[in-house]
Amino acid sequence: MAQPHTATQEPLLEAIAEAAPTLAFRAALERGHGTAFVGSVSGDLALTVLLPFLSRDAAQDELAAIAPTCEGWRDLSELRRAMRPACARDVARAIRLGVHGSDAGDGEYTLFHRGGDASMRLYVHNALSARPTEFVSIPKSLSMMPSGGSCAGTDVSTAFKKVRLDPWTLVVKTDDFTFAETDGGPITQSYWNGERELEVTDVPFATARASGPLFGLSMVDLRSTSFGVAQPLEAFAIMGCNPRGLISFAIEDHRENPPTIAKRWMMRGTGFAGRCSPVGDRTMDESASGNNYDDEGACGGWVLPLVLAADVDVLSDSSGQVDATDPANFQTYVVAPIDVPASPPSEIAIDL
Numbered sequence: 157m158a159q160p161h162t163a164t165q166e167p168l169l170e171a172i173a174e175a176a177p178t179l180a181f182r183a184a185l186e187r188g189h190g191t192a193f194v195g196s197v198s199g200d201l202a203l204t205v206l207l208p209f210l211s212r213d214a215a216q217d218e219l220a221a222i223a224p225t226c227e228g229w230r231d232l233s234e235l236r237r238a239m240r241p242a243c244a245r246d247v248a249r250a251i252r253l254g255v256h257g258s259d260a261g262d263g264e265y266t267l268f269h270r271g272g273d274a275s276m277r278l279y280v281h282n283a284l285s286a287r288p289t290e291f292v293s294i295p296k297s298l299s300m301m302p303s304g305g306s307c308a309g310t311d312v313s314t315a316f317k318k319v320r321l322d323p324w325t326l327v328v329k330t331d332d333f334t335f336a337e338t339d340g341g342p343i344t345q346s347y348w349n350g351e352r353e354l355e356v357t358d359v360p361f362a363t364a365r366a367s368g369p370l371f372g373l374s375m376v377d378l379r380s381t382s383f384g385v386a387q388p389l390e391a392f393a394i395m396g397c398n399p400r401g402l403i404s405f406a407i408e409d410h411r412e413n414p415p416t417i418a419k420r421w422m423m424r425g426t427g428f429a430g431r432c433s434p435v436g437d438r439t440m441d442e443s444a445s446g447n448n449y450d451d452e453g454a455c456g457g458w459v460l461p462l463v464l465a466a467d468v469d470v471l472s473d474s475s476g477q478v479d480a481t482d483p484a485n486f487q488t489y490v491v492a493p494i495d496v497p498a499s500p501p502s503e504i505a506i507d508l
Contacts, residue, residue, distance in 0.1 A: 163448040164370065227438050231292040234330040242271040243323045244280045244288035252284060264293065267323055274464050276382040279318055281334065291318035291335060292328075295377040299359035301428025303343055307356075308431055312341035313361045326383070326463065330360040330434065345429055347397075347452050349371065360456035362392075364401070364423045365431030371402075379409075384417040384465030391461070392432055395439075395451035398431030401491035417465045422486070434460040451494065468499025 247267070251260045262283050266275050267290075279291040281374045300313045315374055318335035319328050336358065343356045345367065359365065359372070366372035385391050394401035405413050425432030429452040437460075439453035469472035 188238060205358055229451070237271075239267065239294050241267050242269070243267065244278075244283065244290045246279045248283055248288050262475050269464060270324060276323070276464060276466070278321065278323060290321050290323050290324045292321050292378075292381050292383060293318050294381060295379070297361065297377055298373065298375045299361060299363050300373040301343060301356055301359045301365050302370040304370045306344045306346040307367045308346075312356055312359055314338045314340060314361075319361050321383075321462070322458065326461060327458050328361065328460040329456075329458050329460060330362055330437065330460050331358070336361075343387050345452075347429060352361035352455055356454075360433070360437075360503060362423070362460055363431060363433040363437070363455060364425035365396070365429075365433070365455070366426040367429055368398075368400075368426045371426045374423040374425075374432070376421055376423075378419045378462075378465075381419075381464040382464055382466040384419045385421075385460070386417050386463045388418040388421060389414050389489055389491070390489055391435060393435045393495040394427070394430060394432050394491050395437075396430035397452055399425065399427035399429035399432070399493065401425040401430070401432030402488050403432070403491050404486040404488040406485055407487060408485070414489060417463060419465060423491070425491075431455065435494060436460075438494070 201365070204260055233419035234249060235253070237246045238253050238255055241247045241250060247265050250256055256265075260283075262279070262281055264277055264279050267278050268275055278292075279288045279293050281291055294316065297316045297319075298313065299316070300311065301307070302311045303309050306443065313384075314333065314336050315338075316336045319330070321328055338358045341357050345354045345356060347353070359374075362374055362376050364372035364374040387404065388405075392401070392403060402424045404424075405415060405418060406420060406422075407413065409420050410418070423432045431451070437455045437457065439451045441456055
């Protein structure tokens, strides 16, 4: 435990406290000492707050007076992060401090985006480990890649119950299969020129890939979550060799179609080796020119940005089921290629 500052240093600390920018910081200064909670905030970080209040020619005894103050500031910072968590590590702090009870561990928690007022529900995985992580719990969402064309093997179907999310940027890691189950596979896909092959054992979240004439399928449902995808017709693109893609929205879900923020959608993608996936999900492993094609390789990663959308007006609840075989239930749009600027949506009527 750090020792409290001495009386001879009181005037210096009082002067710093008077200029302290926040009540929490001032309280830490007034304490002058504390016991570190589990975890830590860098001492360098604390000093960046304190140093502006020190004289340019700070003496050794001044720095000695600041040391226990940093300890108290850290205590308060740790407690604030535990009470208003922004990430899984903050939840771990709260668990260790007993905020959630003695038997708390992995589970659903309320987090606050960047420590602000906007809240979100996330599942914290491996909460008490060295690297706790965040996931969004979703109704089962599906990504499917059929065999056929340049794809030899058995159809691959991956069902997701949770998807990995960065709570600071709200970007999904589409190829995290921690809470996914895959049936079928593998599939061996040949590149357009026949010189390379790709083995597919899992299909990333929000991705529909195939080799025609069949379409790959992706069905995503975020209605029970705090999130959605903004401008979905611009958030996804077709890519690969001779790609084609469609995106559909259930008519019963939104008051406007296409929706400004989508919480449920269905995509179909194909080509010679084509896919419909998030626009940032590039596979730049070939030099594309002339009749050469890029974006045929393995896909997935931190590529799907979400937005907070807990208050989005979705007309159907999360228990609602739509007959995906009936085109009358959907409005369907053609997905643009990756290298084509956004244009007004092209709505089509198609037998899905």
